[in-house]
Amino acid sequence: MSPFLRTIFVIARRDFLSIVATPTFLLFLLAPLFMIGVGAIGGAGASQLADSARGAGRIVALVDTGDIEALRAADSRLRDALPRREKPVTLEIRVATPAADPLAIAREKGSDTYAVLSGPLAAPRIVEQEKGSSSGRYLALLAGEVLRDRAAGPLPPVAPRFESIANQGASIAVQQSMGFGAVFAIFLLTLLLAGQAVGMLAEEKGNKVIEILAAAVPLESVFLGKLLGLLGVAILFIAFWTAMAIGGGLVAATQIDPGAIAATGAAGKSAAALVSAPATGWPFFIGIGFAYFVMAFLLLGAVFLGVGAQAGTVREIQMLSLPITIFQVAMFSLSAAASSAPGSRLATIAQIFPFSSPLAMAARAATDGNHAIHLLALGWQAIWVALVVYLSVRLFRAGVLSGGGSWKFWRRAKVVTSAATPAGVVSSQSH
Amino acid sequence: MTALTVEAQGLTKYFGNFKAVDNVSLEVPTGSIYGVLGPNGAGKTTSLRMTLGIIDPDAGSSRLFGGQRPQSVRHRIGYLPEERGLYPGMKAREAIAFMGALRGLDWSEGRRRAETFMTELGLERVIDEKIRKMSKGMAQMIQLIGSIVHAPDLIVLDEPFSGLDPVNQERLEMLVRRERDRGATILFSTHVMAHAERLCDRLAIIARSQRRFEGTVDEARAMLPMQVRYTPRGAPDPAVIAAMLPPGAEPRGDAWQFPIADAGVEPLLARITASGHGVAGLSIVRPGLHDAFVHIVRQVDAGFEADARVDALEEAAL
Numbered sequence A: 001m002s003p004f005l006r007t008i009f010v011i012a013r014r015d016f017l018s019i020v021a022t023p024t025f026l027l028f029l030l031a032p033l034f035m036i037g038v039g040a041i042g043g044a045g046a047s048q049l050a051d052s053a054r055g056a057g058r059i060v061a062l063v064d065t066g067d068i069e070a071l072r073a074a075d076s077r078l079r080d081a082l083p084r085r086e087k088p089v090t091l092e093i094r095v096a097t098p099a100a101d102p103l104a105i106a107r108e109k110g111s112d113t114y115a116v117l118s119g120p121l122a123a124p125r126i127v128e129q130e131k132g133s134s135s136g137r138y139l140a141l142l143a144g145e146v147l148r149d150r151a152a153g154p155l156p157p158v159a160p161r162f163e164s165i166a167n168q169g170a171s172i173a174v175q176q177s178m179g180f181g182a183v184f185a186i187f188l189l190t191l192l193l194a195g196q197a198v199g200m201l202a203e204e205k206g207n208k209v210i211e212i213l214a215a216a217v218p219l220e221s222v223f224l225g226k227l228l229g230l231l232g233v234a235i236l237f238i239a240f241w242t243a244m245a246i247g248g249g250l251v252a253a254t255q256i257d258p259g260a261i262a263a264t265g266a267a268g269k270s271a272a273a274l275v276s277a278p279a280t281g282w283p284f285f286i287g288i289g290f291a292y293f294v295m296a297f298l299l300l301g302a303v304f305l306g307v308g309a310q311a312g313t314v315r316e317i318q319m320l321s322l323p324i325t326i327f328q329v330a331m332f333s334l335s336a337a338a339s340s341a342p343g344s345r346l347a348t349i350a351q352i353f354p355f356s357s358p359l360a361m362a363a364r365a366a367t368d369g370n371h372a373i374h375l376l377a378l379g380w381q382a383i384w385v386a387l388v389v390y391l392s393v394r395l396f397r398a399g400v401l402s403g404g405g406s407w408k409f410w411r412r413a414k415v416v417t418s419a420a421t422p423a424g425v426v427s428s429q430s431h
Numbered sequence B: 001m002t003a004l005t006v007e008a009q010g011l012t013k014y015f016g017n018f019k020a021v022d023n024v025s026l027e028v029p030t031g032s033i034y035g036v037l038g039p040n041g042a043g044k045t046t047s048l049r050m051t052l053g054i055i056d057p058d059a060g061s062s063r064l065f066g067g068q069r070p071q072s073v074r075h076r077i078g079y080l081p082e083e084r085g086l087y088p089g090m091k092a093r094e095a096i097a098f099m100g101a102l103r104g105l106d107w108s109e110g111r112r113r114a115e116t117f118m119t120e121l122g123l124e125r126v127i128d129e130k131i132r133k134m135s136k137g138m139a140q141m142i143q144l145i146g147s148i149v150h151a152p153d154l155i156v157l158d159e160p161f162s163g164l165d166p167v168n169q170e171r172l173e174m175l176v177r178r179e180r181d182r183g184a185t186i187l188f189s190t191h192v193m194a195h196a197e198r199l200c201d202r203l204a205i206i207a208r209s210q211r212r213f214e215g216t217v218d219e220a221r222a223m224l225p226m227q228v229r230y231t232p233r234g235a236p237d238p239a240v241i242a243a244m245l246p247p248g249a250e251p252r253g254d255a256w257q258f259p260i261a262d263a264g265v266e267p268l269l270a271r272i273t274a275s276g277h278g279v280a281g282l283s284i285v286r287p288g289l290h291d292a293f294v295h296i297v298r299q300v301d302a303g304f305e306a307d308a309r310v311d312a313l314e315e316a317a318l
């Protein structure tokens, strides 16, 4: 191992251990648990709310006894063809009696009644909550269905043959949403820790270790080592939660009986998403996604570390956290927009601009089967990591270590002009 | 002509408009102990930092081990900065091994040596103690060990003695000598003349940003004339004694005190013997490094004040 790499690892090891070997790290590691908990409670509450709201809604048909069966059959047939979210509310079928008043039924307490059908099926009276509502149209459609069946007599049942094309090519929409998912996941993971890079050198400046480091190793390896240490923490975090997820999945799999799995498989909707793969294939997509995560982390971390190294006080560092978050969100928005429009000019810009490139390229891996382009992108991003670290080090050396004003670049210009003055003083000493 | 481990030529550094270091050169012979002395704010720390390449000089250059850039020979250097700093959460043994590892020493070897050094220096009680639980002096000793644990060829110590108790100062002197005997070259700065006088083979005095003296301790002391303290027997007439002694002799109680040039010693002795006033006490000693240092620094300051006065006069004349 080259001495340069060695020193990077020495620094990274120290940073990694000093972060991981604290009780606060445990809190950090388990934080998503709280988030999941809060999310689960909130989600359960919301879905319950939605369910109860849905359960309370209904449409009512007042028909003759003879029509009830036909109406029910027509309802279940039509319902099947509609997507789950767009199914009409429950249909309540009642026997029409002279006493039954559609208006009174529509106003009955206990449930929302969207529409009530009464009268002969050929000329039904439909009382609806809102003018032109889809509930009203649906009742009219049902009535029409029943009449048409009756007029045509018993038809031979349609025997459709369903063929799935899911295996032949994945849907573009699904791939795009995978791309967006990758962008979002990488963004979340970098948000976790990259922002912390801004305060990393404050520790060394505070306890004066910086001079030992600056004397013993190149500053580049201090910067890279610190980034690597932080990346190690992030990877530990990811590994922990991946392991938890896989473990949880296995436990869940042993709990569920095969019949239930078959049943959900038959339901089919989620299975379709699983069958369709990103354009580059799952293993490559996951691998390259991880590589882009590392790059995004290093790139943003290097910027933040460099900016934070210039800050003089803890207060300045705290003030920096807002612009830093905004910068991250901006990169996310750019890449998210790019992921929804693959091949567009915006996407190309997002893929080339170094700080959004890892996110945007991860999205591209979902929709574009080209493997080689990713090698190019990784190289391009690595160049930028090196460039940012190099510039940060130069600024740090010139500014902080040499005692210049931390933010004041104009100070350096003044030094040059002032060089003439002391020379004059020296010459005047001789006489 | 011995080889030079440190060759720093014409180092100059500005902080804003202020010239903190002005054309300072340091030449440290291999295997010697070299002291950099100077009053507060003279520019010692800045000079050492430029010598090690931690900050870049505005002019001049520093070469180590025969023409190498300081950045390329880091593993052969040990450095104790003026501002002591350690990670407070680290254990002493780890801290020392960490500093060794930074300079390329194996971790396990570093831990082993840390134990040896700490035991030797009476710190075995705190080997596995965290730095934050240590006193300032103890932490400083730990850092000192950390800066020499990798057996460097050049050891640079910025005011290593400050903050240490006399026993630890003694141990540190022992350590410095032992490192020198091992073959290392030692460059250190201090304001404590006693240490410099005991340790240094050569020294440089920096005052007001410039190097004002370079040479051995004896050469520095030779800049001042020897001091004579003479007490005649009985109670002779002061005027008679004053006439016999060189001008500038002052009575201090019974004794007389005056400086004397090296060549004036024998004639003086002859005169005293001939005068018949006898000798109740007589000492002729070279002033210590302390006096030489104060002398040099005063001269520099006087020069600056004179300049200031000249400047003021010139300005008034305009």
Ligand SMILES: Nc1ncnc2c1ncn2[C@@H]1O[C@H](COP(=O)(O)OP(=O)(O)OP(=O)(O)O)[C@@H](O)[C@H]1O
Residues within 6 Å of the ligand: A401, A402, A403, A404, B015, B020, B038, B039, B040, B041, B042, B043, B044, B045, B046, B047, B082
């Ligand atoms: N980072 C800095 N920014 C601005 N001025 C500085 C800086 N470091 C040192 N100086 C100035 O440079 C001069 C020399 O400082 P230096 O630390 O080298 O002195 P020194 O000889 O080590 O003093 P001491 O004995 O007190 O340690 C001082 O006048 C100081 O004000």
Ligand SMILES: [Mg+2]
Residues within 6 Å of the ligand: B044, B045, B046, B082, B158
């Ligand atoms: Mg100093």
